Amino acid sequence: MSFAPFKTLTSKTLVLGAENIDTDQIIPARFLTTTNRKGLGKLAFNDWRYGDDNSETDHILNTSAAKQCQILVAGHNFGCGSSREHAPWALMDYGFRAVISSEIADIFHANALKNGFLPIVIEAAAHQWLLDHPGEEIVIDLEACEVRLPKNGGTYSFKVDPFSRHCLLQGQDEMDYLLEQDEVITEYEARNV
Amino acid sequence: MTRSLFDKVWDAHVVRAETRERPATLYIDLHLIHEVTTPQAFSLLKERGLKVHRPDLTLATIDHSTPTKINEDGTRPFVSEQAQKQVELLLANAEEHGIQAHGWDSPYRGIIHVMGPELGATQPGMTIVCGDSHTATHGAFGALAFGIGTTQVGHVLATQSLLMRKPKSMCVHVDGELADGVSAKDVILAIIAKIGVGGGTGHVIEYRGSCFENMNMSERMTVCNMSIEAGARAGMIAPDATTVAYFENKPMAPKHLSAAAEQWLSLASDPDCSYDKEVRLNAADIKPMVTYGTHPGMAMPIDGIIPDGDEKALAYMDMQAGAKIAGTKIDTVFIGSCTNSRIEDFRIAAHILKDQSVAKSVTAIFVPGSEQVKAEAEAEGLHEIFMAAGAQWREPGCSMCIGMNGDIGKPGDLIISTSNRNFEGRQGPGVRTVLASPATAAACAIAGVITDARVTPRGLS
Numbered sequence: 001m002s003f004a005p006f007k008t009l010t011s012k013t014l015v016l017g018a019e020n021i022d023t024d025q026i027i028p029a030r031f032l033t034t035t036n037r038k039g040l041g042k043l044a045f046n047d048w049r050y051g052d053d054n055s056e057t058d059h060i061l062n063t064s065a066a067k068q069c070q071i072l073v074a075g076h077n078f079g080c081g082s083s084r085e086h087a088p089w090a091l092m093d094y095g096f097r098a099v100i101s102s103e104i105a106d107i108f109h110a111n112a113l114k115n116g117f118l119p120i121v122i123e124a125a126a127h128q129w130l131l132d133h134p135g136e137e138i139v140i141d142l143e144a145c146e147v148r149l150p151k152n153g154g155t156y157s158f159k160v161d162p163f164s165r166h167c168l169l170q171g172q173d174e175m176d177y178l179l180e181q182d183e184v185i186t187e188y189e190a191r192n193v
Numbered sequence: 194m195t196r197s198l199f200d201k202v203w204d205a206h207v208v209r210a211e212t213r214e215r216p217a218t219l220y221i222d223l224h225l226i227h228e229v230t231t232p233q234a235f236s237l238l239k240e241r242g243l244k245v246h247r248p249d250l251t252l253a254t255i256d257h258s259t260p261t262k263i264n265e266d267g268t269r270p271f272v273s274e275q276a277q278k279q280v281e282l283l284l285a286n287a288e289e290h291g292i293q294a295h296g297w298d299s300p301y302r303g304i305i306h307v308m309g310p311e312l313g314a315t316q317p318g319m320t321i322v323c324g325d326s327h328t329a330t331h332g333a334f335g336a337l338a339f340g341i342g343t344t345q346v347g348h349v350l351a352t353q354s355l356l357m358r359k360p361k362s363m364c365v366h367v368d369g370e371l372a373d374g375v376s377a378k379d380v381i382l383a384i385i386a387k388i389g390v391g392g393g394t395g396h397v398i399e400y401r402g403s404c405f406e407n408m409n410m411s412e413r414m415t416v417c418n419m420s421i422e423a424g425a426r427a428g429m430i431a432p433d434a435t436t437v438a439y440f441e442n443k444p445m446a447p448k449h450l451s452a453a454a455e456q457w458l459s460l461a462s463d464p465d466c467s468y469d470k471e472v473r474l475n476a477a478d479i480k481p482m483v484t485y486g487t488h489p490g491m492a493m494p495i496d497g498i499i500p501d502g503d504e505k506a507l508a509y510m511d512m513q514a515g516a517k518i519a520g521t522k523i524d525t526v527f528i529g530s531c532t533n534s535r536i537e538d539f540r541i542a543a544h545i546l547k548d549q550s551v552a553k554s555v556t557a558i559f560v561p562g563s564e565q566v567k568a569e570a571e572a573e574g575l576h577e578i579f580m581a582a583g584a585q586w587r588e589p590g591c592s593m594c595i596g597m598n599g600d601i602g603k604p605g606d607l608i609i610s611t612s613n614r615n616f617e618g619r620q621g622p623g624v625r626t627v628l629a630s631p632a633t634a635a636a637c638a639i640a641g642v643i644t645d646a647r648v649t650p651r652g653l654s
Contacts, residue, residue, distance in 0.1 A: 020390055020488050024616040029595045033258050033275040035232035035282055047618050077391035083326040085342035103391055106426050107326060111342035163215045178352045181218055185354050188208040188220055
């Protein structure tokens with residue numbers, strides 16, 4: 001499966017400033033009985049967005065402005081907890097294409113990259129600016145590995161694994177690359193397994 | 194160059210080394226699969242016309258969406274048609290691809306992280322993955338075991354390999370002896386409270402020191418299981434004589450155990466090997482721990498005062514900073530999950546509950562981790578102690594740890610849970626979770642409030 005190439009993204013940000021937002025918040029476990037990956041956006045942050053009677057709360061994620069935001073800015077240690085890939089699937093189906101935080105949990109980080117969803121860990125000063133300026137239009141430039149902030153907020157570089165960056169820029173998933181290694185994998189098996 | 198346990202296991206599985214431009218290709222010895230995180234991976238294989246590369250190195254069971262009750266007519270009360278379909282799909286996918294699956298009829302079916310070790314499928318020195326973050330459990334055997342997402346489940350199904358950069362290493366030393374009434378669960382909660390819920394991010398933890406050397410395998414699994422709650426994908430403990438002895442009479446253990454053992458014992462970290470990060474705790478300082486907030490790092494000694502600092506979490510938990518946590522009224526006790534559902538956990542609970550009664554206001558739900566645990570507990574008569582006390586003794590599965598099968602609390606309920614996550618809504622919308630050891634959970638069931646098991650008649654022995 002391939003995905004849309006990710007080169008430059010210009011969008012307003014949506015800020016969820018809480019620290020340690022875990023994947024049970026991003027999509028509660030009771031929705032994981034699904035056997036496909038589509039249509040999970042309506043369940044993203046379900047328990048924050050809907051009340052006991054399933055009516056919409058006044059959470060920012062329910063505003064029409066939020067639905068225009070393709071960049072999520074989140075508090076420290078975003079995506080901790082369960083390995084469910086339903087979390088990035090739900091965020092992407094909601095409309096996000098990138099998340100920026102000062103720390104992002106390992107498994108969420110890996111899962112996001114495999115879906116063309118860019119997780120950016122950025123230095124504290126830029127993170128604080130983003131938390132303090134919700135709804136500003138910013139630019140993520142994956143080719144330059146830069147986040148450009150408006151209103152003299154400055155330009156900050158971020159690190160991304162070169163291989164993942166290549167895959168995102170090309171819109172390629174990793175399966176073909178792994179399948180091409182069939183020969184070395186078979187050789188390894190002959191030696192070891 | 195000196196190497197750690199982690200270095201040795203990693204090095205032995207590198208198919209293709211990592212460079213600046215590309216991650217390593219890492220070979221996987223054992224791929225554990227369950228119903229929740231595999232359907233989309235099998236779909237991907239089908240779409241691309243791919244086969245499972247090594248069905249013989251893949252092992253399946255059903256655990257998350259499975260009911261823990263059986264109807265009188267022998268049918269199983271699934272929470273939804275979708276849950277039932279998910280379970281049936283796992284079994285169908287396993288059959289189609291020639292994967293060994295432990296379904297309803299297997300005497301080994303259980304939570305995947307309980308079942309793998311019981312079968313002897315989990316072995317020292319292996320690389321083990323599963324679409325499940327608590328795969329870290331298997332590190333107790335000196336395996337490099339970690340959770341992956343569904344896309345990567347697809348990669349492993351198709352190639353038995355993963356693309357990955359080598360994580361950093363972290364050593365958690367705990368030396369000394371634990372005080373009476375302090376368990377492995379208390380040790381790992383104390384570690385997470387110290388290093389923080391993201392303190393292990395980007396790292397593989399090795400647990401070292403006499404505290405872990407003195408633990409049995411069940412206790413080591415409890416520790417490694419919760420490595421992910423500190424952000425570390427994996428936690429490992431070097432194989433020793435205790436590890437080797439565990440494999441006696443396990444169906445999938447190596448035929449020549451002593452030969453295998455020689456290699457396993459050589460995996461221990463070299464003297465003077467270095468780690469990117471090191472942390473030390475003194476075992477004697479650790480007390481029975483409970484959580485008071487909404488992530489596992491918010492843990493405190495059970496005889497302590499609730500700290501301030503996170504108003505949102507305390508508001509959700511309806512707890513007051515500055516108050517004692519002991520004495521807080523509870524609604525439910527859950528003993529189960531891949532953290533604490535092995536026979537040793539139920540023996541402790543039975544010891545405390547023998548000839549006692551669960552408080553009238555409390556619902557106590559005990560869920561064995563596997564058919565093996567269930568059978569062993571029943572052979573020892575533990576289930577009779579539980580049922581005489583007024584607790585429910587259920588069928589094996591993940592149950593109330595994640596609540597996917599409908600085993601959840603009511604909004605506002607406070608659940609004392611031997612599981613691993615106290616996130617908001619983890620055990621049902623609005624439910625408040627307090628993580629604790631089996632001893633603490635059993636003592637709370639009797640008292641109806643949060644109670645230090647050490648002050649109960651049999652809590653210290």
